[in-house]
Amino acid sequence: MELTLLGTGAPDGLPRPHCPCAACATARGPLARAATALLVDGAVLLDLTPGAALAAARAGHSLTGVRQVLLTHPHDGPPVELPAGLPTAGRVADGRVLTLISGHRVRAVPMDSPGTGYEVTAPGGERLLYLPPGGAPAGLPTGNGNGGAAGGGGSGTGRSGARSARDAAPAPYDMLLADVIGRPDALARLRAAGSVGPTTDIIAVHIGHEVPPGDELDRRLAAAGARAVPDGTTLTVGEYHAVPDLPRRTLVTGGARSGKSFEAERRLAAFPGVLYVATGGARDGDQEWRARVSAHRDRRPGSWRTAETCDLVPLLTGEGPPLLVDCLSLWLTDAMDRVDAWDDEAWAAGGEEALRGRTGELVAAVRATRRTVVLVTNEVGSGVVPATASGRRFRDELGRLNAAVAAECEHVLLVVAGQALTLRG
Numbered sequence: 001m002e003l004t005l006l007g008t009g010a011p012d013g014l015p016r017p018h019c020p021c022a023a024c025a026t027a028r029g030p031l032a033r034a035a036t037a038l039l040v041d042g043a044v045l046l047d048l049t050p051g052a053a054l055a056a057a058r059a060g061h062s063l064t065g066v067r068q069v070l071l072t073h074p075h076d077g078p079p080v081e082l083p084a085g086l087p088t089a090g091r092v093a094d095g096r097v098l099t100l101i102s103g104h105r106v107r108a109v110p111m112d113s114p115g116t117g118y119e120v121t122a123p124g125g126e127r128l129l130y131l132p133p134g135g136a137p138a139g140l141p142t143g144n145g146n147g148g149a150a151g152g153g154g155s156g157t158g159r160s161g162a163r164s165a166r167d168a169a170p171a172p173y174d175m176l177l178a179d180v181i182g183r184p185d186a187l188a189r190l191r192a193a194g195s196v197g198p199t200t201d202i203i204a205v206h207i208g209h210e211v212p213p214g215d216e217l218d219r220r221l222a223a224a225g226a227r228a229v230p231d232g233t234t235l236t237v238g239e240y241h242a243v244p245d246l247p248r249r250t251l252v253t254g255g256a257r258s259g260k261s262f263e264a265e266r267r268l269a270a271f272p273g274v275l276y277v278a279t280g281g282a283r284d285g286d287q288e289w290r291a292r293v294s295a296h297r298d299r300r301p302g303s304w305r306t307a308e309t310c311d312l313v314p315l316l317t318g319e320g321p322p323l324l325v326d327c328l329s330l331w332l333t334d335a336m337d338r339v340d341a342w343d344d345e346a347w348a349a350g351g352e353e354a355l356r357g358r359t360g361e362l363v364a365a366v367r368a369t370r371r372t373v374v375l376v377t378n379e380v381g382s383g384v385v386p387a388t389a390s391g392r393r394f395r396d397e398l399g400r401l402n403a404a405v406a407a408e409c410e411h412v413l414l415v416v417a418g419q420a421l422t423l424r425g
Helices: 022-026 052-058 184-192 215-223 260-267 287-299 312-317 328-338 344-368 389-407
Strands: 002-007 037-040 044-046 068-070 097-099 105-110 116-121 127-130 175-178 201-204 234-236 249-254 275-278 305-308 323-326 373-378 411-416 419-424
Touching: 002 052, 037 052, 044 116, 175 184, 215 260, 215 419, 249 260, 249 389, 260 323, 260 373, 260 411, 275 312, 312 323, 312 344, 328 344, 328 373, 328 389, 344 389, 373 389
Parallel strands: 044 068, 127 175, 175 201, 249 373, 249 411, 275 305, 275 323, 323 373
Antiparallel strands: 002 037, 002 234, 037 044, 097 105, 105 116, 116 127, 411 419
């Protein structure tokens, strides 16, 4: 199955008309994107956008062989002109299956928002799923299990063959085209359901100005196991393609309110069943801390589970879904409490040695873990020198812990003013 992306942008394109934002200001030349539209084997057109015939001609194709034009979402604004010779564009009722004279089979997939997704099966059995902007398939698992966990990066053909109505657990799609930036939870649901596997080629479409184009867009997509391609690209569905490698261990560091926790959460938003490990405890009676915890919890996907514990070694050495540990600095505070490291005499009388043992166990567990893990920590040594010996001790020990954990991680990010800088990976 040959697929040509006539456009890969949001419905209003990129840059957006008259938008002064920084992302739109830099979306010029090859970084500009027309509204998403897909041409499948020259026979099926998914979404009709302005200039579709010209876009197809620029890509070396023609729309003269198109037998079906299907829309995925309500098109606002003036009506789009239908190029001469094309059949009338329309949407298909959820669940309905169309069998075209070209041999393609198209099934309308219900969404959880206004719009329709389309599963297209080629005569040779290759399968793709195309989702509308801002949409996720309805009725799929929400990701409470371990299906499709992160860290399964790899590559292959992923040929699945046509799905029969009796299949309870169909093979993963060969290709998924979806709003990865706007709805990462849609990708998580498909992974949980087994519809997206390690060999599925995930192409981001409906790309808007939410993320600056270029390296930042590529970095965020790679974290989800996805990629973007320029407008006019022709792909062969089911053909070998190297799927982005997903780092198994990631350390995210940064200063206070730098956005490091949000960056860490975003890195796992496209994966199901994540276990969020909060090391800060409940702190009964502290209303400000309770508000902080509530804000963090509210922005996490509803399918994620939460564990409030500083006992990280059993979690790291066990099997299970991805872990997000937030954060190592609070873990270190607890570890220092346990060995009375704040007291100078206790520190000299064995506290230092005891703390080294605890941090050594944690670092060894990070080294040995087979789970996907994202760890958050703080940078505290870049400002004023603490006025007390215990404060300086904490600063020094956190610096040592950060360096030791970073040495065991394939990917290390520094977040400054909400911008993630790659230090490793």
